[in-house]
Amino acid sequence: MRKILVTSALPYANGPIHIGHLVEYIQTDIWVRAQRLRGNRCIYICADDTHGTAIMIRANKEGITPEELIANVREQHQASFRGMDIEFDHYGSTNDAESRETCAEIWAALRREGLVHEKKISQLFDTKEGTFLADRFVKGTCPKCGAEDQYGDSCDKCGATYTPADLKNPVSTLSGTTPELRDAEHLMVEIERLRPFLTEWTQNGGHLQEEIANYLANFFLKDELRDWDISRPAPYFGFEIPDSPGNYWYVWFDAPIGYVGSTRVWCAKNGENWEKWWKDPETEIHHFIGKDITYFHTLFWPAMLKVAGFNLPEKIHIHGMLTTNGEKMSKSKGTFIKADTYLRHLDPAYLRYYFASKLTGSVDDVDLNFTDIRDKVNADLVGKLVNLASRTAKFIREQGTSASYPEDGGLFAAGAAQADEIAQAYEECDFAKVTRLVMALGDRANKFVEEHAPWVLRKDPERAQELQDVCSVALNLYRQMVIYLAPILPKLAKQSAELLNENAADWTFESVKTPLAGTKVNEFTHLMTRMDEKAIEAMIEETKIENQPAEGQNAEETGSQWDDSAQPLEDEPLDALCTIDDFCKVDLRVARIIMAEEVPEARKLLHLTLSLGGGVTKNVFAGIKSAYKPEDLLGRLVVCVANLQPRQMKFGLSEAMICAAGPGGKDIFVLSPDSGALPGQRIH
């Protein structure tokens, strides 16, 4: 019997659980249940990730303490997980005392190894909010290409990377004020010294999927690893570093340690020794994470564990991200669905089964398609699986299953023979394979029923034994399928066990090998209903409404006929006020596009010539290739910034800029004046 400790990544205590999160928790929950069905000892540990600037600021805004905030959120998270039939052995918090103690232990080990040194870091400080600003909380003008409104670490226009201090005109996104540069001593961990170990661990031993190992080898491990800035100066919501007063561990230091802390809380409650789980090589540690946090879990985390003498993970299972209908989840499209919203409309079994049917153990992204999920659930779960019981159980409600298991042409034995293959598929997280194999069993079972026509047999009292035999076979085949799918569909397993007068908790992978004979069959009640399109639509609608901020709702209440989404303002908040003089510096002019052509080598640019009338022209490279064809622009009047500093671009000199709205991609909308405006006229 293996002893296995499993974790999912800790959700950040700054927002609700949504369907994107659920890919991971459902995947993990299925894997854990499958391990137990195989007879292994397996505990599932998780917790809320509670530290960091974002939590501190949100609590501030809500007028509560961070502790109150994270307690509330933790309740919500746990309710969402329960609703989705995701069962943790313990769901802790990175703010627990046990977590702090473990941080201290690992920290002491890093110190002991001499891996920590101090370094002066200059960081932008928001004087209004009284806090240092993480890169993402600063926006400004790219120092390299002059693109405006770029985040503090890199420019998405020209791809340059820099530090926030390099930004021109930096603005704090928290307060809108101009931050000032301040120095602080940070604690750095020299992870480079562990590179040989990490290279060995990531490349050998099968701890990581191959593509992940390659990614790490090519991207991080081939060069010197940069020191890891592990501390943040006060004020910060987190744990103060014992030997460095005024400094706090960075949230990514204590987040994975939360796995240990949460285990310790569970152990204390259950009379277990936590070190047996984390320091005894007999225990296998399995982490499930999304590919976005690969870096932290495959480099820093093993390094920390290694130095502190903890068990290293046996395997880190990394999954892809969720897209909906082939696109990123979107609040405005109603696909940013919260777990709670889902549960108000739909059965968790649908999503569990659907994700299972899509998960192969690779890092490929998983797409949730609403047509697909309905077809799949209705066809597989209702049409094939549940229908099998539905069409036979009531025929033997009175007499139960046949006293000895009847001849079935080898169907049951064939199903039982797949136990190892299915168990192995679970082990490898290839749940898609599990569902394929089980549904193939369902096809054979339904065919069997068809061929033996119980509805004919029951009309002939002489053939009562045959009828009982056929239905006994069908129910046993059904039972086999349900046991195989029990990790994915725990509730259905429980209900089905009741139908068959069994206890689902007693089922193991061995149970599929012995058929029921001479047992009672209880009354059949509907085990699962079809997935209703209207429920899906209602869920999407509710999601859209939820994501409209208060302003939008007020507009509705006051009877406004234009309930425009608040999304654009959220995406790009209003800027600081400017004076009329500031505005006048920008010379906006009406212009006519008199030449428009593709720039074949450019991904985003079109080459335009603008006429301002009287023979004055401007050469422009505009980043609108993704939304416009040259021929559609020719002759159009547009608004341009006529006095923009010319800029040398890869394909030529750009002397002006045309005005357009929209987030980019296909959604770019070029501004036009009303008819009558003449090229060259100024915009006031």
Added chain:
RNA sequence: CGCGGGGUGGGGCAGCCGGUCAGCCCGCGAGGCUCAUAACCUCGAGGUCGCAGGUUCGAAUCCUGCCCCCGCAACCA
């Protein structure tokens, strides 16, 4: 040239350590059955496996180049 993944009948996918690998589910067409939650069974139409080269007796499967799509690079897993 930032990194990673993918392009297989209308949709979603499996196969991809070279030789029953052209397969599964949905959808579609025809028929059957009527026990079942319009469910189940049978038959059928539909793909030169992104494109172009190469290796080989033989490639969806290996190699090279190209094209296209997606994700990550955000304290949203």
